Amino acid sequence: MIFKCRNCGGNVVYEPSRGRMYCPHCESEDSEDIIQGGSLTQCVNCGAPIQVQDYTSASRCEHCGSYLVFNERVEGVYEPHLLLPFRVSRQQAIQAMEKEFGRRVFTPSDFMSTKSLEKMSGIYVPFWLYDYKANYDFAGEGTRVRSWRSGDTEYVETSYYEVLRRMDVDFDKIPVDASYAMEDGVMDLMEPYDYKQLQDFEPRYLSGFYGEIYNQSAAELEGRAQAKARNASEEMMRSSYSGYSSMKTFRNDLELQPAGSDYALLPVWEYAYRYKDKTYLFHVNGQTGKLIGKMPVSGEKVLAYGASVFALVTAICALALRFMEIL
Numbered sequence: 001m002i003f004k005c006r007n008c009g010g011n012v013v014y015e016p017s018r019g020r021m022y023c024p025h026c027e028s029e030d031s032e033d034i035i036q037g038g039s040l041t042q043c044v045n046c047g048a049p050i051q052v053q054d055y056t057s058a059s060r061c062e063h064c065g066s067y068l069v070f071n072e073r074v075e076g077v078y079e080p081h082l083l084l085p086f087r088v089s090r091q092q093a094i095q096a097m098e099k100e101f102g103r104r105v106f107t108p109s110d111f112m113s114t115k116s117l118e119k120m121s122g123i124y125v126p127f128w129l130y131d132y133k134a135n136y137d138f139a140g141e142g143t144r145v146r147s148w149r150s151g152d153t154e155y156v157e158t159s160y161y162e163v164l165r166r167m168d169v170d171f172d173k174i175p176v177d178a179s180y181a182m183e184d185g186v187m188d189l190m191e192p193y194d195y196k197q198l199q200d201f202e203p204r205y206l207s208g209f210y211g212e213i214y215n216q217s218a219a220e221l222e223g224r225a226q227a228k229a230r231n232a233s234e235e236m237m238r239s240s241y242s243g244y245s246s247m248k249t250f251r252n253d254l255e256l257q258p259a260g261s262d263y264a265l266l267p268v269w270e271y272a273y274r275y276k277d278k279t280y281l282f283h284v285n286g287q288t289g290k291l292i293g294k295m296p297v298s299g300e301k302v303l304a305y306g307a308s309v310f311a312l313v314t315a316i317c318a319l320a321l322r323f324m325e326i327l
Helices: 090-101 184-189 218-240 298-326
Strands: 002-005 014-016 020-022 030-033 057-058 067-069 121-150 153-175 210-212 247-275 278-285
Touching: 002 020, 002 067, 014 218, 090 247, 121 218, 153 184, 153 247, 218 247
Parallel strands: 121 210
Antiparallel strands: 002 030, 014 020, 057 067, 057 210, 121 153, 121 247, 247 278
C-alpha cells in the first residue's frame, strides 16, 4: 500500500515534528488516501521491480522514491499489537549527532557532512514486550561492624541480624528486540522508552520509514526477557539490605510468572558511516533522542595534529634559546 495526497498526488508520510501525516510536496496535512495493491516484487506507485528483504515490512522504492508498506507483512500473524510513533525528526536526530561529535578534532572530514548524514534512516524495529509477576523470598544473616579506640586499645563489635524479605513485583513491557540486523546490546542501550505513548498499530505510521516484521517469535526470545526481569529483581532485593557490612544467604528464591507479551514496533534512527573498509553504526532513539555510537578516528588528523604541536614546541624552544643568547 501507499499513502497518496488527495490534493496533489504526492506521497504522504508521517512527520514526527508535526505528529501527523504530511505531504512534503504541497505541504498539506492529513490529506492521505490509501492506495492498496502492489506486491513484494513491484512498486504499487510506479510499477518498477523492487527488492525486498526477508523481514521487510516497509521500504522505499529506489525508482520513484515512494515509501511503501507491504500488506502481507502488517496483517495476520505479522500485524503488530502496538507501535510507538517517531517523535524525533530526522533533523533532530542529525542535531543530536552534531552536538555529540561536531566539535571533536579527530573525526574524519566527511563524517558529519550533509551528504553523509542524508543516509540516516528511520526504522521501526520489531520488539516483544513481556509482562511478568515476580515473587521473591529471601532469608539471610547480616552483620554490622562497629570499631572504636580507647587509649591504646582498638575495639571491634560485630552484631548479627536475621534478615527476612518478601517482595512482589509486577514487570510491565520488558523490551527485547526481535531483529537479527540490530545488535542486541545496542538495542538494550536504546532504553528507556516512554510506553505511555504507545498507540494501537496503524500502517500510516510506517509511511516515510523503513520497517521490519519480527525475526524471532516471543517464545524464542523469552529467555532474554526473563534474564532482564531476574537481574532487576535481584538488584532491588540487594538494595533492600544494602546497609549491612556483610550478608550470608540462606534462602534466595525468585519465581517469575509470565503475564503476557505484545508485539510492538519501536522507533530508531540509524546512521551507517563507512571509513577505511569498516562500517560504524550510530543509533538514535526515535522517541527520546538518546544517541548510541562510537566515533571513528582519523589517523591523518591525529598525525597532522601531532606534527603541528611538535612544530609549535620546536618554534617556542628556538625562540627561548634565541632570547637566552640575547641576554
